[in-house]
Amino acid sequence: MTDCLFCKIAAGDIPSNKVYEDENFFAFxxxxxxxxxxxxxxxxxxxQSLAxxxxxxxxxxxxxxxRVRHIADAELKxxxxxxxxxxxxxxxxxxxxxxxxHILGGKKLPF
Structure with missing residues (x-):
């Protein structure tokens, strides 16, 4: 989809602070x-969404x-x-x- 912000980020058309990339997924x-x-x-x-x-x-x-598990464990520790x-x-x-x-961490998170 050409007007999607995240499609543009995954394609490298918009800069991001990349954490992980493979043939199917992009994390930033x-x-x-x-x-x-x-x-x-x-x-x-x-x-578009989970729905x-x-x-x-x-x-x-x-x-x-x-991939979420891998990124959280291996890339983000x-x-x-x-x-x-x-x-x-x-x-x-x-x-x-x-x-x-969303992967959220780095502190004890409240409920």
């Missing part, structure tokens, strides 16, 4: 962090969760713990219409 630091470590993980394939996912997206979503958040649509706090996972 959030520009408005809510914790000392706040990283977004996005699929390179455009999918728009279908059974055909099951493998991609499962792989995305595996968050072995003491972290929070994983997916905001869904505007009412759920989603600000960019491209599915993304």
């Amino acid at each position: 630091h959030d520009i408005h962090p809510k914790s000392p470590i706040h990283v977004l993980v996005i699929p390179k394939l455009h999918l 728009d996912a279908t059974e055909q997206d099951t493998a991609l979503l499962g792989l995305m969760m595996d 968050l072995g003491v713990g972290y929070r994983v958040v997916i905001n869904v649509r505007e009412g759920g706090g989603q600000e960019v219409d491209h599915i993304h996972v």
